[in-house]
Structure formats: structure tokens, C-alpha cells
Amino acid sequence: MTQRPTRTGELLSIDGLKTHFYTQDGVVKAVDGVSFGIRNGETLGVVGESGCGKSITALSVMRLIERPGRIVAGSIRLADRDLLALSDEEMRDVRGNAISMIFQEPMTSLNPVYPCGDQIAEAISLHEGIHRREAGDRAIEMLSQVGIPDAKRRAREYPHQLSGGMRQRVMIAMALSTNPELLIADEPTTALDVTIQAQILELMKALRERNRMAIMLITHDLGVIAEMADDVVVMYSGKVVESSDVNTVFEQPHHPYTKGLLASIPRLGEKRHRLEVIQGVVPNPLNLPKGCLFKRRCPSAMPVCDTPPPLQEIQPGHLSRCWLTPAGEPPEIGADAEAETAVAAAAALTVEA
Amino acid sequence: MEGTQVTRIPGGAIPAVDEVDLTPVRTYWQLVRQRFVRHRLAVIAFFLMAILVTAAIAIPLLSGDAWKETSLERINQPASLTAPLGYDSLGINTFARLMKGLQTSLFIGFAAVLVIVFIGVTVGSTAGYFGGWVDNALMRVVDIVLSIPTFFLILMLVAFWGTGNVWVIIIAIGLTGWTTAARLVRAEFLSLREADFVQAAKALGAGDRRVVMRHMIPSAMAPVVVAATLGIADSVVVEAALSFLGFGITPPEASLGNMLTKAQDYFYRNPLLAWYPGITLVLVVLAASFLGDGLRDALDPRQRVETN
Secondary structure, three states: OOOOOOOOOEEEEEEEEEEEEEEOOEEEEEEEEEEEEEEOOOEEEEEOOOOOOHHHHHHHHHOOOOOOEEEEEEEEEEOOEEHHHOOHHHHHHHEOOOEEEEOOOOOOOOOOOOOHHHHHHHHHHHHHOOOHHHHHHHHHHHHHHOOOOOHHHHOOOOHHHOOHHHHHHHHHHHHHOOOOOEEEEEOOOOOOOHHHHHHHHHHHHHHHHHHOOEEEEEEOOHHHHHHHOOEEEEEEOOEEEEEEEHHHHHHOOOOHHHHHHHHOOOOOOOOOOOOOOOOOOOOOOOOOOOOOOOHHHOOOOOHHHHOOOOEEEEEOOEEEEOOOOOOOOOOOOOOOOOHHHHHHHHHHHOOOO | OOOOOOEEOOOOOOEEOOOOOOOOOOOHHHHHHHHHHHOHHHHHHHHHHHHHHHHHHHHHHHHHHHHOOOOHHHOOOOOOOOOOOOEOOOOOEHHHHHHHHHHHHHHHHHHHHHHHHHHHHHHHHHHHHHOHHHHHHHHHHHHHHHHOOHHHHHHHHHHHHOOOOHHHHHHHHHHHHOHHHHHHHHHHHHHHOOOHHHHHHHHOOOOHHHHHHHHHHHHHHHHHHHHHHHHHHHHHHHHHHHHHOOOOOOOOOOOHHHHHHHHHHOOOOOOHHHHHHHHHHHHHHHHHHHHHHHHHHHHOOOOOOOOO
């Protein structure tokens, strides 16, 4: 795979990342050749159904993939550092310091045996080696920064004494306590009520402006993407199927999967009897179809889809992994082109993201 | 955003939560105490254990050598103010000797449990955290130790290393008794390893050692505490059995076990001599068991206290 040219000012660049899991039933290619980048201060939304490899991509960046999983190929660079080449110790210093992560479940992501303030203080003292009391004061400050009233008192409370929204605020405080350059948020609002979701998103936006950090926002909620993201990467079965800026993805989606996702959102004031859904389920990762991974569920599937589709540039900055031409027509080589012709055509159309 | 209550705190652009929660803040130990107190039998057991331990420390200290002073004049004398349980066949103050014996037995019980917890937690956490072949190897060692009839192994160890030595008995009980603790800790670790907060700790940059010591062991301790308190009961019983057979604490040193041994010689003439250490043994075992039970409920921070 050719090296993806680094866009200027890119903070995180992922190139041809492959994270595979070696299970007893075979190799699960959870992430299979994913490339994207995040610029300084930018928010990138990573969208996709459960099991499409969003979280594994995030954990790969943190290098927290556990057996039987392994990063088998690709590169992950943070500014000028190659994260995959760092020693375990150097990587520990990156985690929680340069890159922080917040998790989906605020209910279980805090250690139940320590007060919230202590946990934030631990994060601070881990990286800055400052005195415990000082770290404790900073923790209280962080808690009030994330909008927790009466922070001094809350700092002494245990996670089970707080509500879900409050706990997610504590998680955010913990993640931001070391001023990371990149925040990875893995479905930060999925476990929360809608009203609390809105609060948390507001909070993340405000903190993003204040700290000028980049955010990699993983979600399956397109509403969250519309609210937060600058750029969007749509993933399906371990691959990027479409990527562009947020307006293009919402207004001119190219890939049938993205179109399907957008069509399945109910709209206010629109009379429809049934919500449109994408037929079928995500393919079994142990038994992936040949060619396009989406073809079995795709309304525009054609014979040529048995050959892996090219990742084409639809317009500058807008990529889509589909045989359809930018105008949405069947490819010039014909919908039922011979396999060899198709492979050659795919190679010609493919751009390295 | 209808229904969303976002208020702005002055001076900052950060929206604050508008949640009113009047739960008073309680520290961990306050919570533990509240939960423990609800457990009535455990409270009784706690006081019983406190009385036993205090008596075992204080009375031998106050009564000096009374627990081994023989006297021909006092042989089988009945109870009096200075000897609430009378005198035995050698003219020794039975109560003083009983307390000295209790002291020895409790000391062995607690010390052996410390050894058990130390080995058990170390082995169990290593196996559970690293998994794979480390886990396999360590758990096979556990299986091997478990397959040996413990009591005979202890007998053998004591016979080889020196009968009558308190430390030998402690080590022997410790070396054979850690398997349950190791299994409990391993099981806890296997599930804790997948816990989100462990993942979160790693994502914050905590190393293996910190994750294990600070984040996993405290959460895995509840079953260990229970196992340990029950282990006190076990160890006391094992010590009594060893001494009863003559491999444990040998006279003139006192232990509940060797008092029982001697009592059987006078069983028909003075059966009470067997009842005293016997009942004391039962009290120790019961107190330790109920205490363990109460602590298990109290130490679990996920349990809430109902507000009355």
C-alpha cells in the first residue's frame, strides 16, 4: 500500500491500519485497512453499526488491543511520533496525557472503590508527578470546569452516588485533566438520556473550544455527528466506506450504506408510515462475502460488485468505496464486467486516501 | 432543546448540571460501618471476637505465669475469685491457662491467615491478570496442592521442621491453605480484567502494577476478606487438631488443642476440663464465620444503604 500523503497540520494519521483477531474459529478482520487523519482542533466523527470496527480502531490508537487481537499492519502517527514503534513505557505516557479516552458506559468506567476526586487526581499525578494534595485541588477544579456544582463535596463521593450524566462529566474531567491534544470519545452519550446527552455534547463542544483539542468521536448516532463533527468517516465491516466533511455526507452521500443510514433517521414533520431500514445484518466477520462487503444488503448491487470496489474520489476530499460513478451511475466498464477487467478498473479508480 | 436544563455558571461557557441530589456525602468507611451494623449477627460476632481477643491479650499479661504454675495444694480445687474455672490435676489455674491457650490459638489463626492471604492474592492475581500459560501453570500448582490431603501434609511438615514451634505451624498451615484464596482472587481478576474501569485506567496510562495493585486488588478483596475470616476459624481448628495429636503446641506451652488432649485423661472425673477449651474453640469459630459474613456485605461498595 502506498503511503498516504500527510495533509498539513494533521495531528493523528492512521494509515492502512489492520487489527485482526486470531480466534479459534478463524481470523476476524475487525479493522482491515483503515486510513484517516484528524487535524489539530478538528472533530472527526466515526460512524457505523455495532461491530464495524469503530471501537477497535480507537483501541488500536491507544494500543490497548488485547489477545487474541493484534495490530498486523499499518501505521498510526501522532504529530511526528509513530505510536506503533513506541515502547510500552513510552506508550503509557502517551495514554491519558497526549491522548485521552472516554468510554461508552459511565456507569462502569469509574472504579467503584475510590471517590471521584481521587480518580481524577490519580490521572493527574500519573503524568505530572505532582503532590497528592495539589493533584486533589486540581481535580476539584476540573470537576467544576465540567459543570459539576459543589465540586468540593462531589469529589469525595463515590461513583455509585452520582447519576449517569454526572459520572460522564467526571470521566470527561478525568480525560481532560492532563490537557490532551486528542480526545477519543467512544460513544460518550449512548448510555445517557436524551436530555443529558444534549448537556454532555454542549459540554464537550465548550471544552473543545477552550482546550483547542482534536476529538475522534465514535458513534452510531448521526444526530450526534451533525451536532459535533467537522469531518465524517463511515465504517462498514472493518473498512472505511465513505469519508468527507460533514455537510457533504449529509447532503450528497454517495455510498449506498451512508444513504441507507441517513434514510433510517425519522424526520420531524414528514409523513411516512414506516421508517426505512437497511435490510439484513452486518456480514459474519468470519465469513465475509467476496467483493463488496455491503453488496448483500445494497439496493444498487450489480454483478461487478463481486470484485472489491475502488475507493474513488467523488469530488475533492470526498471518498467512497463503491462501484457507482460520482453521478451514481453504474461504472463505465459495465455493471457485469469480467472479473479481470473489473480488478484493473478498480485499481485505476482507487485513490490512496 | 426542550426539557434540557442547561444553566450557565457565571464566568465560564461551561454548562452546568441542574440536578438536585440531597444525598449527604458519606465516606467509604462510614458506608461500610452502616452496612455492617445492619447485620445483627455480625455485630454480635464482632463484639464476641473483640472480647476474645482482648481477653487473650490482657489476661495472660495480668496474671503472669499463672497459666503454667503448678501446685500440689491446689490440685482439682473448685472455682474461686482468682480462678473462676478452678484448678486442674496439676494445680494450674484453668482460666489463666485457657486464656493463654486462646492467645496461642488466635495468634496462630491470624498469622496463618496472613500467610494464606499473601500467597493467595499474589498467586491468584498473577494468574488472573496475565492469563494464558501463566494462569495455566499456576492453577495446576493449585490443583496439585489441593490434591494432597492437607492435614497429613501439615503433619509431615511439622514433624520434619520441628514439633511445637509456633512459626513452623503457621508456615505449614499457610503453605497448604492458600489455594482457596488464590482461586477466589483469580476468578475475581478474570472478570475485573474485562471491567470498563480497568480499561479506563489503562487508557489513562496506568502500568500493569498500578492497575493490579490500585484498581483490581481492592475490588477483589471482598471475597478474600470473607475467605480470610473463615480461614481464621479453619486455622484455629487445624492447630487444635495438631496439638491434640501431639504435633502442635506441646506442654508446658498452652493451646486450646493440648488442653483438650489433657482433658481427655480426666474426662470422667472432671469433664468440665474438656468443655472449657471446647466451647472456647466453638466461640472462636462462630465469631470468625459471622464476622466474615458481615464484612462481605459491608465491604461491597456497590451495595447502597437504604436511607431510613
